[in-house]
Amino acid sequence: MEPVDDDPFLRKYQPSDLKIASEFLTTWLPFLSRDLCSDCVHVLSRRIRSLHPENSCNNNSETVSRDDKPITHLVVEDMDSEETDRNVEDDRDGKFNASVTTSPKMSWADMTQEDGLNEEEEEEEQKVSEDWTKTPQKRKLSRDEREQYRFINVKRMKVFSCYEKVKGRRVDILDGLELHTGVFSAAEQKRIVDYVYELQEKGRKGELQERTFTAPHKWMRGKGRVTIQFGCCYNYATDKTGNPPGILQHGAVDPIPLLFKVIIRRLVGWHVLPPTCVPDSCIVNIYDEGDCIPPHIDNHDFLRPFCTVSFLSECDILFGSNLKIDGPGEFSGSYSLPLPVGSVLVLKGNGADVAKHCVPAVPQKRISITFRKMDESKRPVGFTPDPDLQGIKPLPYEQTTQSTPPAVAAISASRWNNDQNGGNYNSRGGDQCKHRESSRGYHRSESREWSSSSRRRGSSRRSSNTAYRPKVHSNNTSSDNV
Numbered sequence: 392m393e394p395v396d397d398d399p400f401l402r403k404y405q406p407s408d409l410k411i412a413s414e415f416l417t418t419w420l421p422f423l424s425r426d427l428c429s430d431c432v433h434v435l436s437r438r439i440r441s442l443h444p445e446n447s448c449n450n451n452s453e454t455v456s457r458d459d460k461p462i463t464h465l466v467v468e469d470m471d472s473e474e475t476d477r478n479v480e481d482d483r484d485g486k487f488n489a490s491v492t493t494s495p496k497m498s499w500a501d502m503t504q505e506d507g508l509n510e511e512e513e514e515e516e517q518k519v520s521e522d523w524t525k526t527p528q529k530r531k532l533s534r535d536e537r538e539q540y541r542f543i544n545v546k547r548m549k550v551f552s553c554y555e556k557v558k559g560r561r562v563d564i565l566d567g568l569e570l571h572t573g574v575f576s577a578a579e580q581k582r583i584v585d586y587v588y589e590l591q592e593k594g595r596k597g598e599l600q601e602r603t604f605t606a607p608h609k610w611m612r613g614k615g616r617v618t619i620q621f622g623c624c625y626n627y628a629t630d631k632t633g634n635p636p637g638i639l640q641h642g643a644v645d646p647i648p649l650l651f652k653v654i655i656r657r658l659v660g661w662h663v664l665p666p667t668c669v670p671d672s673c674i675v676n677i678y679d680e681g682d683c684i685p686p687h688i689d690n691h692d693f694l695r696p697f698c699t700v701s702f703l704s705e706c707d708i709l710f711g712s713n714l715k716i717d718g719p720g721e722f723s724g725s726y727s728l729p730l731p732v733g734s735v736l737v738l739k740g741n742g743a744d745v746a747k748h749c750v751p752a753v754p755q756k757r758i759s760i761t762f763r764k765m766d767e768s769k770r771p772v773g774f775t776p777d778p779d780l781q782g783i784k785p786l787p788y789e790q791t792t793q794s795t796p797p798a799v800a801a802i803s804a805s806r807w808n809n810d811q812n813g814g815n816y817n818s819r820g821g822d823q824c825k826h827r828e829s830s831r832g833y834h835r836s837e838s839r840e841w842s843s844s845s846r847r848r849g850s851s852r853r854s855s856n857t858a859y860r861p862k863v864h865s866n867n868t869s870s871d872n873v
Contacts, residue, residue, distance in 0.1 A: 413442035542661045546572045553726040555712045567740020571663050575733045602642040612719040616682040621647045622672030638692045638769045659783040670762035678757040686714035686749040696739035697763040699873045701730040704755045710746040720752030761872035
C-alpha cells in the first residue's frame with residue numbers, strides 16, 4: 392500500500408489529526424465494513440491503519456483496535472451515541488471493558504466534544520482566544536489540555552460547619568467534609584451506571600464471587616439495598632461462623648474492575664483524594680425507592696479520607712452526633728446536605744469520625760460507589776496491592792506554560808478562587824445562606840434538627856472550622872456506606 396507521506400490528500404494534515412482519524416474510523420469499522428466482502432474489509436482495514444503507523448488492529452478485521460498502553464493513561468471518555476456504545480462494547484467478552492479507551496493522547500471519543508465544555512464555556516474560550524491572536528480561528532485543545540481545563544473547573548465546597556456539644560465541648564462535627572462537583576460528565580455517569588447494572592445482572596446469575604454480590608430480601612421499608620463489594624468483603628455484623636464485624640480475612644471477592652480503577656485514577660489525579668490514600672477497595676450500593684442507610688460511622692478498618700460518588704438521582708445525607716430513628720427509613724439530625732447527581736462527597740476529620748451520617752429512604756432509584764483504602768493490618772490474607780493503582784500523580788493546579796492555550800490559562804485563572812472556596816456552588820448551609828440568615832437577624836445555635844419525614848426549610852449554620860478531633864472507639868462504627 393502506498394505510504395501515507397506520499398499521498399497528496401493527506402500531506403496537509405498533521406500527524407495528530409491522522410491519529411485521531413485512524414482511531415475514529417477504527418471504532419466505526421464494524422459499521423463501515425458491514426455487508427462488504429472479506430477482501431474489501433481487509434483493504435479498508437489496512438487503509439485505516441496506514442493513517443497512523445502506531446495504530447494496530449486485532450487480527451479480526453471487524454474488531455476495535457486498542458493501544459498497548461499502561462493503565463496510567465486510562466481515562467473515562469464520552470461517547471456520542473448509544474449505537475457507538477454497542478458497536479464498541481460488543482467487541483469483547485466483557486461487554487463494558489471495550490468502552491474504556493487506553494490511548495494516552497486524544498482518542499476518537501474526543502471528537503464528540505462531550506468533555507464538559509458547555510456552550511457558554513466554549514464561547515468564553517473562543518472570545519479569549521480571538522482577543523489573544525486577533526484572528527477568529529480557534530486553536531483546538533489536545534486531550535491533555537482538555538483534561539486540565541475540566542480539572543481546573545471542578546467545583547470544590549470545603550467549608551461546612553455545624554456545632555454540637557460532644558463530651559462537654561462545643562465541636563464542629565462537619566470539619567473535614569468536602570463536596571466536589573463537575574468531576575464526571577453526563578456521558579461518563581451514564582457509562583458508569585450502565586456498567587453497575589451489568590454487574591448487578593452478573594451477580595444475579597452467580598457470575599461474581601460469593602462475597603462480592605449481596606441482594607437481601609426486602610422484608611421491610613428501608614431494608615434490602617443491593618451491595619457489590621470489590622477488593623475486600625466487609626462483615627456488617629457477627630456472622631454464623633463467628634466472624635466479627637470488619638474486613639473478612641478470608642472471603643472470595645472479585646478485584647476492583649478496570650472501569651472503577653479508571654475512576655480512582657481520576658479522583659486522585661484531580662485532587663479529590665490524596666495520593667497518600669489511594670483506594671484499594673470499593674462498594675456499590677444500588678437503591679430502589681424507599682431504601683436507606685441507617686446512622687453509622689464507617690469502620691476504622693478503612694483509612695481516612697474516603698469518598699462516595701452519587702448517581703441517578705439527588706438525595707439528602709444527614710449528619711449529627713446523635714441521629715434519631717423516627718421510623719422505617721426515616722431519620723432526623725442536625726445537618727442535611729443534598730448530594731447532587733455526579734457529585735463526590737469526601738469524608739475525613741470530624742465529618743468522618745465524630746458525626747454519624749445516614750441516608751433516609753430515597754424517593755427514587757439511586758446508585759452510590761464508595762471508595763476506601765484498607766488499613767494495611769486489616770487487609771485480607773493474600774491481598775496484593777494492584778499495580779495499576781500505584782504511583783498516581785495528581786495534576787498540577789496551574790499549568791500555564793508557553794504551550795498552554797491562552798483560553799485555558801485565562802479562564803482557569805478567572806475561576807480558580809471560586810473553585811477553591813465553592814463560591815459557585817449553591818448548597819443548603821452554604822456561605823451565602825449563612826449571610827442571608829445573618830441579615831435577617833437569626834442567632835447562631837448549636838445545631839438545627841432536620842427530619843427526613845418533613846420538608847427541609849432554611850439552611851444549617853456554618854462557621855469556622857476547629858481542629859478538635861476526639862478519639863473514636865471502634866465499637867461505635869459500622870461499614871454502611873452513603
